[in-house]
Amino acid sequence: MSKVLYIKANAKGEGESRTFQIADSFIKEYKQLNPQDEVIELDLYDLNIPFLPKGKLNEMHEAVMQKDKNHPVLKFAYQFAEADKYVIAEPIWNLGLPAILKAYIDCVAISGITFTYTENGPVGLCHNKKAINIITRGGDYSAEPMESLEMADKYLRNIFGFMGITDFTTIATDRLDIVTEDTTALLNDSFERAKTAAPSF
Ligand SMILES: Cc1cc2nc3c(=O)[nH]c(=O)nc-3n(C[C@H](O)[C@H](O)[C@H](O)COP(=O)(O)O)c2cc1C
Structure with missing residues (x-):
């Protein structure tokens, strides 16, 4: 049985977010194929994700030595380390990842827990794990010069690799805010790609 963290980072709610719609279709398919697995949904906006505490970083590292799993920051890192698979749902915001997802990563990338x-x-200390990043973008980052400006998927891939998770797949949906685009067709294509990715995850 695998433990899957479904990490959701968008200020838009359920039903409104196209990113969540694509990720939900992946999760639905995955659950059908793996009914024995535990899928834990982390809607980051509902979790009071803290910033790393001012003046208390040393204290935090002492708590790592004591393996304090109830610590307000470290609890996220321990939960992350105990999972086997990660499904991330994020829109690109201002060329990067939503700040709440970065704040979550700061809680998770902790020396002594997920890397050393x-x-x-x-x-990295996270071995034999895999991740899929379901990302949406208003523009098109599939080719230069835009490709180099993309720092949401790239950052996540790098930081996951840093923690030892190198099996990292991306399902990207570009052009969602280009007014001449048929967004329904774009989304249908993404639902299909998400569904197709589920069996090998
Ligand atoms: C605050 C904010 C910043 C954004 N910045 C970008 C950006 O830098 N590049 C881009 O292509 N789209 C940008 N967008 C558009 C979103 O990425 C796009 O609308 C979103 O991925 C669609 O998914 P959603 O319906 O789940 O929000 C931005 C949207 C918001 C709200």
């Missing part, structure tokens, strides 16, 4: 420092530099 060695004499050869940092190494």
Whole structure:
């Protein structure tokens, strides 16, 4: 049995967010194929995700030594480390990821829990895990010069790799806010791609 974290980062609610619609279709298919798995939904806007506490970083690292799983920051890192798979649903915002998702990553990328420092530099501690990033974008980042400006999917792929999660798939939907686009067709294509990705996840 696998533990799956479904990490949702959008200020738009259920029914309004196209990102969530695509990710929900992936999750629905995944659950049908893997009824024994535990899927834990983390709607980040509902979780009071903290910023790293001012003046208390040393205290936080002492709490890591004590393996304090109830610590307001570390509880997210322990939960992350105990999961096997991650499904992320994010829109691109201002070329990057929504700030709440970055705040969550700051709670999760904790030395001693999800990565560690060695004499050869940092190494990830999250092994044999996989992630899928379901990302939507108003513009089109599939080719240069826009491709280089994209820092949402790229950042997430890099930070997951940093924690040891190199099996990282992206399902991107571009052009959603281009007025001449047939957004229904774009979304239908994404629902299909999400469904097709579920069996091998
Ligand atoms: C605050 C904000 C910033 C955005 N910045 C970008 C951006 O930098 N590039 C882009 O292509 N789209 C941008 N968009 C458009 C969204 O990415 C797009 O509408 C969204 O992915 C659609 O998914 P949703 O319906 O789930 O929100 C932005 C939207 C908002 C609300």
